[in-house]
Amino acid sequence: MSEPMPTDDAMGKLVPFPGPVPEPVTSGPAAEVEPAGPVLDAELITDEEYRRSKARQLAESAVSRLPAQWQTRESARQAGAELAGRAVLAPVQFPAAVGRGLAVSARAWWQWVRVADFYDASKAAEKLADRWQEIAVIRRRRGVITVVASSATALGGLITELTAGSLPLLVTGGAVSTALAVAGRRKDGAGGRSTQLGSRSLAWLMNGDHLVVAFRDAKLIGKDERLMLVKAPRHDGTGWALTIDLPPSRKASDVISKRESLASALAVDEVRLIVERVRGDDGHAGRLALWVGDADPYAAAPIASPLGTAASWDLWNPVPFGTTARGTDVRLPVVWTSLLIGAIPRQGKTFVARLPLTAAALDPHVRIIIADGKGGKDFRPFEQVAHRFIRGARESDARRLIRVLEECAADVADRFDRLSEMDDELCPESKVTPEITRDPAHGMPLTVVGIDEVQNFLGMDVPLDEDEPKGKKIGTRICELLTYIAKTGPAAGYSLILATQKPDAKVIPDGLRGQLGTRFALKVMTYQASETILGAGTYKAGMDASRLLTSHKGVGLLLGADGETELDAGTATTVRTHLLHIREIRQACERGRALREQAGTLTGDAAGQRELSEMDAGMAARLADEVVTTGGENGPVDAEMVELPEVLGLLVEVIEDEEHGVIATEELAGRIGWTAKALGEALRRAGVPAPSTPRQRVGGSVHAISVTDLDAIRAAVVELNDGH
Numbered sequence: 001m002s003e004p005m006p007t008d009d010a011m012g013k014l015v016p017f018p019g020p021v022p023e024p025v026t027s028g029p030a031a032e033v034e035p036a037g038p039v040l041d042a043e044l045i046t047d048e049e050y051r052r053s054k055a056r057q058l059a060e061s062a063v064s065r066l067p068a069q070w071q072t073r074e075s076a077r078q079a080g081a082e083l084a085g086r087a088v089l090a091p092v093q094f095p096a097a098v099g100r101g102l103a104v105s106a107r108a109w110w111q112w113v114r115v116a117d118f119y120d121a122s123k124a125a126e127k128l129a130d131r132w133q134e135i136a137v138i139r140r141r142r143g144v145i146t147v148v149a150s151s152a153t154a155l156g157g158l159i160t161e162l163t164a165g166s167l168p169l170l171v172t173g174g175a176v177s178t179a180l181a182v183a184g185r186r187k188d189g190a191g192g193r194s195t196q197l198g199s200r201s202l203a204w205l206m207n208g209d210h211l212v213v214a215f216r217d218a219k220l221i222g223k224d225e226r227l228m229l230v231k232a233p234r235h236d237g238t239g240w241a242l243t244i245d246l247p248p249s250r251k252a253s254d255v256i257s258k259r260e261s262l263a264s265a266l267a268v269d270e271v272r273l274i275v276e277r278v279r280g281d282d283g284h285a286g287r288l289a290l291w292v293g294d295a296d297p298y299a300a301a302p303i304a305s306p307l308g309t310a311a312s313w314d315l316w317n318p319v320p321f322g323t324t325a326r327g328t329d330v331r332l333p334v335v336w337t338s339l340l341i342g343a344i345p346r347q348g349k350t351f352v353a354r355l356p357l358t359a360a361a362l363d364p365h366v367r368i369i370i371a372d373g374k375g376g377k378d379f380r381p382f383e384q385v386a387h388r389f390i391r392g393a394r395e396s397d398a399r400r401l402i403r404v405l406e407e408c409a410a411d412v413a414d415r416f417d418r419l420s421e422m423d424d425e426l427c428p429e430s431k432v433t434p435e436i437t438r439d440p441a442h443g444m445p446l447t448v449v450g451i452d453e454v455q456n457f458l459g460m461d462v463p464l465d466e467d468e469p470k471g472k473k474i475g476t477r478i479c480e481l482l483t484y485i486a487k488t489g490p491a492a493g494y495s496l497i498l499a500t501q502k503p504d505a506k507v508i509p510d511g512l513r514g515q516l517g518t519r520f521a522l523k524v525m526t527y528q529a530s531e532t533i534l535g536a537g538t539y540k541a542g543m544d545a546s547r548l549l550t551s552h553k554g555v556g557l558l559l560g561a562d563g564e565t566e567l568d569a570g571t572a573t574t575v576r577t578h579l580l581h582i583r584e585i586r587q588a589c590e591r592g593r594a595l596r597e598q599a600g601t602l603t604g605d606a607a608g609q610r611e612l613s614e615m616d617a618g619m620a621a622r623l624a625d626e627v628v629t630t631g632g633e634n635g636p637v638d639a640e641m642v643e644l645p646e647v648l649g650l651l652v653e654v655i656e657d658e659e660h661g662v663i664a665t666e667e668l669a670g671r672i673g674w675t676a677k678a679l680g681e682a683l684r685r686a687g688v689p690a691p692s693t694p695r696q697r698v699g700g701s702v703h704a705i706s707v708t709d710l711d712a713i714r715a716a717v718v719e720l721n722d723g724h
């Protein structure tokens, strides 16, 4: 909020919030109405409150000017404790330091008298004999100087004692012993330091010098390198913030990827440390903004989602999603992208998936399609507004989902046809625009397809065609349809929101995940699982959702991997998502339903029209081609087609179910148009063992001939399928 601005209001002070100020009406029929003054969206505060807020600001500004370690009570306490500790130990440490200083000075004096540097240099240059005379002269001279200087000092001391008393001698002695103590002080990190009671503490480390030590200890800068403080450490109420420039040879991205080492050096849990690059005109590749929270920022009470009370929402605007550790708002774009949410169970996946879906429910110009693979009550509120709603992951649910997705795929293809026909004014880029999606006449509303526990559908190993048990599986078909929609749908106004508790490559193949440009990883168990959600290379770049704590419910890493949205494609943001309970979602959906009824956009299941549209033959043929081409490029197709070596794929087609035992290799090879030799080699490569008696008399042959075991082929196919 901006600084309070007092008014003359008799009731107190008016503090404006930023907000739109309506233009006064100056013409037309409404011009007769007396124009109202500007409307201030503001908070009314009393004189007393105003004075207090001013005083607080002054105090905060004064504190921020103090050296870092005196800015907070905690750090000041630590600094004070350290000073007091030193004072207590001084009577012991001072004489010891003086003693060490004496030894250091004596050694230095002896080196000087011996002309050690000259002596060593001459010796190294093998010119000692030539220089010896010279060295001996200097040694003698320095010996004399020592004797004269000592005698003069002793004599001077005696005279001073006799004429001026002991005070000058005591003062001089104090100064000399202080100098000796300084010379003999032990440096941080010097050998001889042993373990000691106590603990390292962050607040004390926020002092600039200690920060350099921490960076060195974390091996982020070299021994002789320094940091530059662009913005000195400042305590902002919830944590320490500072901006630094690394030495020219260092990269900010390396520090980000070694955040854990820095957290250790700074003595904080890494969840309390935020390290970000400063980008743009104010930043460069070696500039870092650091923030260290006073406490675990994700352990704070969750913030209620503003969607719970929003009257409506325009889904073209990014959806309120959560906050960063520092309280900055994070919004989730839904248009032009698709979202993948992954986590271990009970971390808030469903809650997170419902946030953008609730925003979609509040926009009457958005079509919602939901498949809840868990089948509980979590998504039931959306039944009131959803164009298609599937609850559960039984075979019948999955088959309906296929038909719904085919309907979507046909719609995507049809939209592209119609977009290409539109004039440039209305459709400048062969993509939907807000005007197009909001006009029911075009029939192209933004469409959000949300699927929870998507692995339950994708992993369904039931044949799509009951008459073809070895044919394409239901899961495969769903995967290729989703891949097609995720790949081609965004420009036509389609977005997917997929949530899974099994984010491995078997469940969500790379081809599909690659199309889901926005990724949100809540707590997972391993860094590999984190990479599976966020994408390859993210762990190395310092993004690891396995580091989140299980107590961090609803907290995850948000990455905009496709660069289509304003989300940072290079670094994930750790977001504490808003909390939105089912009660509020139900109320939001009730509002959404009323808005749809008003706008005439309530369709499909929610309007009681559960019958799915029949696809015309032309579109079916086109999709048969396009969906498999698009889905098949990256996504999975049937196990037989992808995983099976060519030879097994061919043999599966020609071996009858009732055939068992061995068969003449020649005959089997003939069925697929190969030679017996080529077949034998291919089977060996495919790992199919030869029969224990490789030559037998079969099929009435007179001599033993080469045979192949049909059951071994079957076993190999089954094994490959199971492993898939």
Ligand SMILES: Nc1ncnc2c1ncn2[C@@H]1O[C@H](COP(=O)(O)OP(=O)(O)OP(=O)(O)O)[C@@H](O)[C@H]1O
Pocket (backbone or CB within 6 Å): 302, 343, 344, 345, 346, 347, 348, 349, 350, 351, 352, 374, 501, 553, 554, 555, 576, 577, 578, 579, 580
């Ligand atoms: N943003 C949030 N802030 C705080 N707590 C949250 C947040 N979101 C969810 N939770 C809590 O986390 C718990 C689990 O949430 P949710 O049911 O969404 O998990 P899930 O991962 O979908 O679980 P499952 O895998 O069993 O379906 C909920 O009981 C909820 O109270």
